[in-house]
Amino acid sequence: MASLKDVALLSGVSASTVSRVLNSPEIVEPNTIKKVQQAMKKLNYRPNLMASGLRSKSSRQIALIVPDAVHYTSASVIQHTSSLLQELGYTLILGNHHNHFETETELLSGYFRRNIDGIILYLIYDEGQAVQSLLEQEDRQVPVVVVGRRIHTAALSNVSVDNYKAGFLAGDYLGSLGHRRIATITGPRITQWARDRLDGFQEGLSLHRASLIWSYSQDELPDFDTGILAANEFFAASLWKERPTAVWAQNDIMAAGFLKQCTVRGFRVPEDISILGMDNIELATMVTPALSTIHQPFREIAQAAINIIMENRDVQPLEHPQYVSVEPSLVVRESTGIPGM
Amino acid sequence: MASLKDVALLSGVSASTVSRVLNSPEIVEPNTIKKVQQAMKKLNYRPNLMASGLRSKSSRQIALIVPDAVHYTSASVIQHTSSLLQELGYTLILGNHHNHFETETELLSGYFRRNIDGIILYLIYDEGQAVQSLLEQEDRQVPVVVVGRRIHTAALSNVSVDNYKAGFLAGDYLGSLGHRRIATITGPRITQWARDRLDGFQEGLSLHRASLIWSYSQDELPDFDTGILAANEFFAASLWKERPTAVWAQNDIMAAGFLKQCTVRGFRVPEDISILGMDNIELATMVTPALSTIHQPFREIAQAAINIIMENRDVQPLEHPQYVSVEPSLVVRESTGIPGM
DNA sequence: CTGAAAGCGCTAACAC
DNA sequence: GTGTTAGCGCTTTCAG
Numbered sequence: 001m002a003s004l005k006d007v008a009l010l011s012g013v014s015a016s017t018v019s020r021v022l023n024s025p026e027i028v029e030p031n032t033i034k035k036v037q038q039a040m041k042k043l044n045y046r047p048n049l050m051a052s053g054l055r056s057k058s059s060r061q062i063a064l065i066v067p068d069a070v071h072y073t074s075a076s077v078i079q080h081t082s083s084l085l086q087e088l089g090y091t092l093i094l095g096n097h098h099n100h101f102e103t104e105t106e107l108l109s110g111y112f113r114r115n116i117d118g119i120i121l122y123l124i125y126d127e128g129q130a131v132q133s134l135l136e137q138e139d140r141q142v143p144v145v146v147v148g149r150r151i152h153t154a155a156l157s158n159v160s161v162d163n164y165k166a167g168f169l170a171g172d173y174l175g176s177l178g179h180r181r182i183a184t185i186t187g188p189r190i191t192q193w194a195r196d197r198l199d200g201f202q203e204g205l206s207l208h209r210a211s212l213i214w215s216y217s218q219d220e221l222p223d224f225d226t227g228i229l230a231a232n233e234f235f236a237a238s239l240w241k242e243r244p245t246a247v248w249a250q251n252d253i254m255a256a257g258f259l260k261q262c263t264v265r266g267f268r269v270p271e272d273i274s275i276l277g278m279d280n281i282e283l284a285t286m287v288t289p290a291l292s293t294i295h296q297p298f299r300e301i302a303q304a305a306i307n308i309i310m311e312n313r314d315v316q317p318l319e320h321p322q323y324v325s326v327e328p329s330l331v332v333r334e335s336t337g338i339p340g341m
Numbered sequence: 342m343a344s345l346k347d348v349a350l351l352s353g354v355s356a357s358t359v360s361r362v363l364n365s366p367e368i369v370e371p372n373t374i375k376k377v378q379q380a381m382k383k384l385n386y387r388p389n390l391m392a393s394g395l396r397s398k399s400s401r402q403i404a405l406i407v408p409d410a411v412h413y414t415s416a417s418v419i420q421h422t423s424s425l426l427q428e429l430g431y432t433l434i435l436g437n438h439h440n441h442f443e444t445e446t447e448l449l450s451g452y453f454r455r456n457i458d459g460i461i462l463y464l465i466y467d468e469g470q471a472v473q474s475l476l477e478q479e480d481r482q483v484p485v486v487v488v489g490r491r492i493h494t495a496a497l498s499n500v501s502v503d504n505y506k507a508g509f510l511a512g513d514y515l516g517s518l519g520h521r522r523i524a525t526i527t528g529p530r531i532t533q534w535a536r537d538r539l540d541g542f543q544e545g546l547s548l549h550r551a552s553l554i555w556s557y558s559q560d561e562l563p564d565f566d567t568g569i570l571a572a573n574e575f576f577a578a579s580l581w582k583e584r585p586t587a588v589w590a591q592n593d594i595m596a597a598g599f600l601k602q603c604t605v606r607g608f609r610v611p612e613d614i615s616i617l618g619m620d621n622i623e624l625a626t627m628v629t630p631a632l633s634t635i636h637q638p639f640r641e642i643a644q645a646a647i648n649i650i651m652e653n654r655d656v657q658p659l660e661h662p663q664y665v666s667v668e669p670s671l672v673v674r675e676s677t678g679i680p681g682m
Numbered sequence: 683c684t685g686a687a688a689g690c691g692c693t694a695a696c697a698c
Numbered sequence: 699g700t701g702t703t704a705g706c707g708c709t710t711t712c713a714g
Contacts, residue, residue, distance in 0.1 A: 051691035392707035
């Protein structure tokens with residue numbers, strides 16, 4: 001493998017000049033550049049990133065930490081982060097910790113040892129632990145962005161969807177279809193995002209004098225089974241004369257669970273009940289009927305996180321944390337309709 | 342940040358001894374070890390991986406390259422690879438190239454510049470390009486494992502599921518349920534895996550004198566829409582008197598598409614037609630009815646790939662390529678039953 | 683078993 | 699603009 005030195009020798013310039021051609025060609029004479037580049041080509045020279053990283057204390061690597069790569073929204077976050085970083089010439093390091101605190105701490109400390117240039121923390125389950133372990137790294141010199149959850153505690157930058165707005169869109173949409181008796185399945189009540197979505201939802205409904213007459217939530221993971229459990233309770237409870245005609249599940253996976261139980265029990269969607277999801281994951285298009293949903297723009301989220309890191313790259317001490325909200329939007333498919341169709 | 346030198350100074354030993362405590366403590370006197378470790382603790386010393394990587398030419402990083410992180414089986418491959426590597430103290434680098442040849446080449450060349458210790462190539466779409474670009478790296482010093490597709494052309498190690506066996510399990514199972522008129526939706530016929538699955542399927546069916554009377558394939562990606570298209574053709578064609586009573590889709594995503602169309606058209610599954618998938622992705626449990634399927638053991642695949650890399654880590658020149666097959670298995674859920682239920 | 687010396691491949695500081 | 703000199707933080711001979 002040819003080294004910078006070899007290039008220097010072959011082109012008859014000093015090593016630092018070769019380095020300059022690589023990193024700041026604008027201060028090198030065009031002729032010199034040409035000579036050096038020819039030598040590089042001839043030797044098939046590829047700069048060694050470990051060496052430059054060691055010297056410059058920048059690895060040109062960014063770490064993305066997710067709780068679980070198979071979690072239903074992770075793939076999208078991973079994909080966009082990866083693609084966007086590649087365009088910038090950065091390499092993505094991926095870690096997952098299964099919500100296991102020690103693993104997470106180990107990951108983080110490993111990354112610091114690699115002169116990592118930035119860390120994106122995708123929070124799904126929980127709002128505290130990850131952040132806590134990060135803050136324990138007393139002398140952090142690296143920009144960190146928390147993504148997916150709005151966090152308030154820490155001096156960390158943060159990107160997330162506008163949850164209130166998402167709820168509002170959902171409520172306004174169902175109301176505008178004519179639904180007046182509404183149900184919802186929320187995320188864990190202890191979380192800020194679930195409350196924000198709920199508040200927005202209520203506000204959206206209120207525009208149409210629609211009312212939330214049934215809601216389900218549990219304190220665990222809002223997943224497929226949660227949707228099934230919610231449906232079971234819903235149907236058990238629905239000896240009521242005036243059953244809700246629409247339900248908003250605060251994520252698609254719960255919506256899918258709920259939908260499954262509706263189908264199993266012979267309830268037609270959307271004729272007997274409209275189901276609206278949130279996130280707009282691929283699954284939403286694959287169930288029958290395809291889920292109407294509130295789109296969570298993961299690409300924009302990833303982009304915003306990366307922007308924050310790039311802007312703070314050379315800022316020492318770390319800049320003030322930035323807070324970015326991205327806009328959700330409504331996607332209408334087959335699972336929603338006017339009541340009593 | 343404390344460096345090795347600081348530790349050496351504080352503990353009164355040489356830098357090389359500190360290094361030995363880190364890398365081969367068995368050749369250091371226990372007392373010295375203790376002293377050094379105390380100094381490390383005191384200084385909160387973390388070895389810099391860029392420096393050791395530069396010197397030792399091993400970054401303790403392994404790259405996983407996938408065509409698309411959002412492709413339906415990628416998440417599983419990513420998750421397992423990531424977890425297994427972390428347990429070994431390795432860091433995962435993730436790249437995706439959207440089946441774009443230049444991107445792929447760039448990724449690869451970037452990884453080589455990082456003194457990467459191994460590369461896992463997850464092939465989905467195509468069997469040629471990735472491999473080709475890799476072989477162009479004339480003086481490769483790094484173990485590479487191709488995963489997901491059986492490749493024959495190149496001198497690269499390879500791990501994949503036993504596709505013939507998968508087909509056989511599918512055929513044997515449907516036959517054993519009593520189905521005699523069988524349909525299938527294959528992957529692109531040009532691919533080896535699709536043919537292997539089909540051959541095994543035929544063999545499995547033949548045990549029961551069941552026959553394949555309808556099959557669908559296209560030359561593009563075997564995805565959700567393929568399943569839908571297949572269903573449309575199926576129903577268009579099925580003016581036949583003796584319609585197939587079971588269909589094997591060579592992956593779950595096509596099975597889900599087929600299932601959706603069955604539902605839309607009022608065909609009951611499994612009463613009117615049994616549907617069997619392959620892969621056992623999460624989606625299989627989320628559609629209604631849940632898909633019976635052939636499980637593709639992605640964890641074992643990831644494990645085998647990592648094993649190969651670890652074994653060949655220090656072997657120079659590269660060992661003979663290894664070929665590993667992993668065993669598929671049958672998972673019965675709700676979408677299959679006896680014919681004419 | 684331990685230390686001294688050299689250097690992995692690159693960049694940064696300072697000259698000129 | 700370019701060259702010279704150090705040295706990033708670690709590992710690896712080679713002595714002893």
